Amino acid sequence: MQLCLVHMVRNSVAFVTWQRRKQVCNDLKAIYAIATEPEAKFNLELFADNWDKQYPSISKSWRSH
Structure with missing residues (x-):
């Protein structure tokens, strides 16, 4: 699990x-x-609206951390 912003x-x-x-x-x-x-x-919701079609795992990762 990544908590450091740089690693995230x-x-x-x-x-x-x-x-x-x-x-x-x-x-x-x-x-x-x-x-x-x-x-x-x-x-984060705005990000998900823009990018979830191409990169759904990004917003999912940020939500879980």
């Missing part, structure tokens, strides 16, 4: 294509760099 991000983008990696990382940053938990959960 690395694990999340491990299978993301190079063309999309920067965009996915920016969207992940909107989750972990936010000040409050409700805002982070909202941003």
Whole structure:
């Protein structure tokens, strides 16, 4: 189980294509760099709406941690 943000991000983008990696990382940053938990959960839902069709395991991993 990964709890360190660096490892969470690395694990999340491990299978993301190079063309999309920067965009996915920016969207992940909107989750972990936010000040409050409700805002982070909202941003996670936005992330899932955008990326779950291509990379469903990312949002699942972030929800479980």
